[in-house]
Amino acid sequence: MGLKLFNTLSRSVQEFTPLDPAGKKVGIYCCGPTVYDFAHIGNWRTFVFGDLVRRTLEFKGYAVTHVMNITDVEDKIIKRVWETKTSLREFTGKYEAAFLEDLKTLNCLLPHHTPHATEHIPEIISLIEKLVRRGIAYKAADSSVYFSIEKYRGCGCTYGQLLKLNFDEMKAGERVKSDEYAKESVADFALWKARVPEDGDVFWPSPFGEGRPGWHIECSAMSMKVLSETFDLHLGGEDLIFPHHEDEIAQSEGATGKPFVKHWLHGAHLLVEGKKMSKSLGNFFTLRDLLAKGFNGREIRYSLLTAHYRETFNFTLEGLQGARAALARIDECLGKLREIANQPLTRPADTLSPPGGERDGARGASKLISDFTAALDDDLNISAAWGAVFEWVRETNRRLAENSLSAAEATAALTAWNKIDSVLGIGAPAEPEVPAELNALLEARQTARKAKDFKRSDAIRGELKAKGWVIEDTPKGPKLKKI
Ligand code: AMP
Numbered sequence: 001m002g003l004k005l006f007n008t009l010s011r012s013v014q015e016f017t018p019l020d021p022a023g024k025k026v027g028i029y030c031c032g033p034t035v036y037d038f039a040h041i042g043n044w045r046t047f048v049f050g051d052l053v054r055r056t057l058e059f060k061g062y063a064v065t066h067v068m069n070i071t072d073v074e075d076k077i078i079k080r081v082w083e084t085k086t087s088l089r090e091f092t093g094k095y096e097a098a099f100l101e102d103l104k105t106l107n108c109l110l111p112h113h114t115p116h117a118t119e120h121i122p123e124i125i126s127l128i129e130k131l132v133r134r135g136i137a138y139k140a141a142d143s144s145v146y147f148s149i150e151k152y153r154g155c156g157c158t159y160g161q162l163l164k165l166n167f168d169e170m171k172a173g174e175r176v177k178s179d180e181y182a183k184e185s186v187a188d189f190a191l192w193k194a195r196v197p198e199d200g201d202v203f204w205p206s207p208f209g210e211g212r213p214g215w216h217i218e219c220s221a222m223s224m225k226v227l228s229e230t231f232d233l234h235l236g237g238e239d240l241i242f243p244h245h246e247d248e249i250a251q252s253e254g255a256t257g258k259p260f261v262k263h264w265l266h267g268a269h270l271l272v273e274g275k276k277m278s279k280s281l282g283n284f285f286t287l288r289d290l291l292a293k294g295f296n297g298r299e300i301r302y303s304l305l306t307a308h309y310r311e312t313f314n315f316t317l318e319g320l321q322g323a324r325a326a327l328a329r330i331d332e333c334l335g336k337l338r339e340i341a342n343q344p345l346t347r348p349a350d351t352l353s354p355p356g357g358e359r360d361g362a363r364g365a366s367k368l369i370s371d372f373t374a375a376l377d378d379d380l381n382i383s384a385a386w387g388a389v390f391e392w393v394r395e396t397n398r399r400l401a402e403n404s405l406s407a408a409e410a411t412a413a414l415t416a417w418n419k420i421d422s423v424l425g426i427g428a429p430a431e432p433e434v435p436a437e438l439n440a441l442l443e444a445r446q447t448a449r450k451a452k453d454f455k456r457s458d459a460i461r462g463e464l465k466a467k468g469w470v471i472e473d474t475p476k477g478p479k480l481k482k483i
């Protein structure tokens, strides 16, 4: 069965087929973070959703090119740079580094390309020039360049492909300069914003005068540069449908005359305790806030992956506790399977070979994969996918309790688990990172041993133990393991 996904363009669930005539390559563009602060768990819901889409496509055998931009110049950033009196690069660099670290904590695969808006100014300018040449963009009295919705529509193009817009109220030539606005204020939007004093040092020269790009044109320029003028999948949170994505379509199709994106996917928002997150309500969490409360990336990832992407997800701390318990059930089952798989010759189940046992086990593993695949094929029905996982855990636990699982079956079960975990990405409990000073102690112990100073080497071993770490010899040399 093929993968079916809801397409915001058609407002319906559609069979997903790549543009690639060979049916193999797929290009995805996911609107990335605006690096003006630490990403909050609402943002993370959307980025984990993007990771799920990519992993699912790879699981289905597609060769995916995953692009996620870094928005490193836009209204909110400029305001903060101005307020904090830092340089643009210094300011955004800090939050970009934090973003990439958080991405790892949540075990999201690093996108293949992470283009920066500030590194694509020539591409952005050339896209705006194309629109000006086609008569769809114009320079206004404030020296900024705007996209003309009237001219665009006059070319037979549709503004309002992702949502219905009411043009009756709209006055031709009415303009909006800010990057974010509501659909009630649909108007010509800024492509290039002329330099103003509050921009500080953030401006570039251009044929239209000094200034900086609007947010929407950044994504059009970067996605088409890295993927192509038409590509398969574009995704983001539902709040980006208007104006950001609608404007991306208008700018791109207005410049190239070709369809921009085949399939648009939008993730619903995350609420906390049923309410929109806000600092004033005290229900605002960054990923780091949750880590400080003692939860780990695995638990948070699991939690963010429990609800269907088109349903609003109500995040609660109790829900995170539930995630911990669910993961413990999976881990316990996997741990037992590993034990059995590693002791092939001593298993009674091996020597006894229970009638049909082998086949039952293999059936269990292939049922897990087929149920899981069917659930994802159905517009990424993650609840049904978890349903398949926990049914398999239950059945495996039953077999484990009756001691009827052979080593070969345990190995087959683990192979099946690894396959589906390539999508879930919850893996085994993360090995805690070894602090740098302890690695330095380990090295000092090696040096002491080489010098046959066993007194010192034993003393270091004791010191490490007192800090909660033991030395384990591995084929790659000694390593530290948490006790
Ligand atoms: P930003 O960094 O503000 O550009 O947002 C990054 C991504 O997070 C975008 O795709 C937004 O749609 C998404 N987003 C923002 N708030 C939420 C939320 N509460 N729940 C889910 N996604 C969100």
Ligand code: ZN
Pocket: 030, 031, 032, 219, 244
């Ligand atoms: Zn974007």
